[in-house]
Amino acid sequence: MSLVPFSRREETLFYMVAGFGAAIVAIGLAAALYMEHSGHVVTGMNNQIVWGLPHVFAIFLIVAASGVLNVASIGSVFGKVLYKKRAPLSGLLCIAMLAGGLAVIMLDLGRADRLVVAMTHFNPTSVFGWNVILYPGMFGIVAVYLWTMMERRMNPWSKPVGFAAFIWRLLLTTGTGSIFGFLVARQAYQSAVLAPMFIIMSFAWGLAVFMIVQRVMFAWNAMTVAPAIRNRMKNLLGVFVAAVFYFVAVYHLTNLYFAKQVAFERFILLDGGIFPVLFWGGWLFLGTILPLLLLYLPGLSAMCGSVAIASGLVILGAFCQLYVFIIGGQAFPLEIFPGMEMSSSFFDGRVDTYTPSWPEFILGLGGIGIAFTMTAIGVRVLRFLPEDDLTHLEAAGNVTD
Amino acid sequence: MSNNDRRGFLAASAGLGLVAIAPGVHLMQVAQARPAGEPASKLQRWGMLVDTAKCATGCDACVSACATENGINEKVADPRQAAQWIRKIDLKDPKNGRQHSLPMMCQHCAEPPCVDVCPTGASMKRADGIVLVDRHICIGCRYCMMACPYKARSFVHQPLTQQNPEVPRGLGCVESCTLCVHRVDKGQKPACVEACPEGAMVFGDLEDPNSDIARRIAQTATTQVRADLKLNTGVRYQGI
Structure with a gap:
């Protein structure tokens, strides 16, 4: 299947879409800067409701990031051809949403400037601590997974790497659920x-x-x-x-x-x-x-x-x-x-009672903006569009209900 | 020498003697303080016993003393965003109407959930049982606040000024009762204990069987709050 070159109109449209995403990211970052400068006094969060709207956005993005990779897992691990065609897109979405979610959770920290401290001080009994390893690890594994799928010479490796990503993803979501599950x-x-x-x-x-x-x-x-x-x-x-x-x-x-x-x-x-x-x-x-x-x-x-x-x-x-x-x-x-x-x-x-403030909402939206922009650019510059060969699928028995 | 002269001489000698040994008595007290550079010891476990029968409803001398000692003086528009290291809780048993008033603060657990969950290790327990937050590596994630069963921790929501140099605090960090560690290390009692007009709070070494606190815990029924969680708290209550 050959792809038709982009028309000028389509090109303009793409730049508008990417610009829209970048604008959302920019106002999200501005909100984070405002919160960082003024302190969390400008949020609706307090000493009883310590996690607020940014955490709703961040946890949605992180959990959905793990789940979207399920599409790739069904293809690679369970060998379903229909899903295999969608595996690269699923990997890209996983990375994009994980980036958005992590950005929100990091920028909501009281001391967002201490990212290096978070990366260099590790408490093995903390579920959050595990996540400091699980989240960047997920980026790494999915990036390698995408490489094995998109680089023809690396294709033979896509199944074992896909399997590793599948296991890692289950661990990651177990970790996210356990952030709450272990609060006695x-x-x-x-x-x-x-x-x-x-x-x-x-x-x-x-x-x-x-x-x-x-x-x-x-x-x-x-x-x-x-x-x-x-x-x-x-x-x-x-x-x-x-x-x-x-x-x-x-x-x-x-x-x-x-x-x-x-x-x-x-x-x-x-x-x-x-x-x-x-x-x-x-x-x-x-x-x-x-x-x-x-x-x-x-x-x-x-x-x-x-x-x-x-x-x-x-x-x-x-x-x-x-x-x-x-x-x-x-x-x-x-x-x-x-x-x-x-x-x-x-x-x-x-x-x-909790009333979310605008900066919190905009910060959360900024996370979605990051995922959106990364996806928009990714699908434009690389070949992520699922290309279905229906005859092949039918032969593999993958499209019967 | 007449009797009057002898009395006068004895009184003057006693007075002089007192003046002479007073600095020594003071030094003995200071000598109990840990010398600078020496680490906290596992042989001690600092704790507190609160007698709720003596704790008066409406009295907040401990809360005021804590605020003064630790420089908690900022004005916060939303009281829910204000830091409270110690607070008075009024309790009522709905079954029989019995009421209590008591101070609530960090319980300095032997198995502190805040220390377990802290991703960077900023929440830590000293060898002598005092649970603290290292302000240099706290990233302000507030996970410890989610984990604390006593709501004992506060997050600093706004920039601070006029701090007590001995008690560093900071925007974006989590903090809680330090058991006045800066005073304890000098051989003094926590400010709240010293300020309590009823003498309802006893501070001391739980590991020393001869200490007042250890003897009282051995002799009277005391309670650990949320004992079901098996956190082995350093703060105990009597009368609830």
């Missing part, structure tokens, strides 16, 4: 189920991002994804979304039944203000039920754009879910004296 004191976290839950969330969110990027890239090149391939991938997305639902249900049931965190569950699910709204309306209805209907209901799933809309909704639901999980988990008061009523000048025993 907080009612919202301290659960072993969080590590596998984050892995399955990464599968769903990563694939949703991939579906949207793939659709845009095909549209840009005046192509459409073959219906058989689209069906195959949308079914996989549906399975992942349903699996996330299962894990979230287990997590809440464990809290209710086994860990007896009834007051916390009541807060998150019933009377916690914005949090129940985002949980039921945002994550469950918009981010889970509606996408499943769009993906599986015969009338809706055949509709043009249904998969892209479902993917967008899955991403929206992911943000709602993370907001409830991260902010809601901290807003609920810490039980320092279980069974006692507490009050103090430090807001003990009181539900905290």
Whole structure:
């Protein structure tokens, strides 16, 4: 398949797109500089809600970065030709989103200038410490993986390197889930189920991002994804979304039944203000039920754009879910004296409120801007467009539903 | 020599004697301080015992003393962003209405979760059990604040001025009660203990069986807050 040279109009359009991405990155960096200069006093974060909106953006990007590589893993590790064609794009998206997420989390640090300290001082008992190794390691492995896929002479190595990336990715998301899972004191976290839950969330969110990027890239090149391939991938997305639902249900049931965190569950699910709204309306209805209907209901799933809309909704639901999980988990008061009523000048025993400030939001958006710009430039300068050979796929039995 | 003269002589001698030995008594106190350059020892474990029966509701002498000693004097518009190294908590048991008031601060755990989670090792426990933050390598990630079961840590949200040179603090770093380590190293008690008008706080070496704190912990029922977490806290409470 030969690619048509870019037209002048298309070239202008590309520069506009890249310029748009760069502008978002620039205002994100300006927000970070403002926060760095003034201190976190200009954010909505405080001494009770210590992690805020930047962490919602960063964790989404990092978790989705790990999950988007799933597409490549299915190709390389499990030998599915349909996904193998998509492996380079999946690797690029992984690197781009990881860069965006890490930039946000680093720029939100109280001392972002101490990046070198973070890289040179390592505490082996810290899950964050593990991540200091896991995240840059992920960059390295995926970069080598892309090289083995895109450089013909290195092709024989793509399977073992792909396998290493697959394992590393599982470790990485286990590490991200365990950042919360190992917090013994907080009612919202301290659960072993969080590590596998984050892995399955990464599968769903990563694939949703991939579906949207793939659709845009095909549209840009005046192509459409073959219906058989689209069906195959949308079914996989549906399975992942349903699996996330299962894990979230287990997590809440464990809290209710086994860990007896009834007051916390009541807060998150019933009377916690914005949090129940985002949980039921945002994550469950918009981010889970509606996408499943769009993906599986015969009338809706055949509709043009249904998969892209479902993917967008899955991403929206992911943000709602993370907001409830991260902010809601901290807003609920810490039980320092279980069974006692507490009050103090430090807001003990009181539900905290959090209003994100503009700099936080813009910093988070800047992270998405980094991922967007890296992807836009990457797909332009290198050959990342999945090129499907349907006859070959059918022969491999990869496009039957 | 008359009786009056003898009395006068004895009184003058006693006075002179007191003046003569006073610096020595003072020096003996100073001599308990650790000489500069000598590392903290594992043979000691500094701790505190709070008698909540003596701690008065509404009294915050310990909080004020801590703020003065450690230079926590900044004005913060949103009180939720203000640093609090020690605070008074009022407790009420909803079942029987019993009330307590007590100071809450870093519990100086033997197994501190903040030290476990700190990515750079800035959160650390000294050999003598005092849990501290190394301001030079704290990156301000706030993971220790997420991990602390006592909400004992604060993040510095805004630039600081007028600091106490002995207690460095800094924008973008996490901080908490240091057990007035700068005073302890000089053989003094933490400021809060000294300021408590009711004598409700006892400071001392938990490892020394002859210390007041160790004897009281051996004789009376004391509580570790969130004992279920098995953190072996250095701060104990009596009466809750």
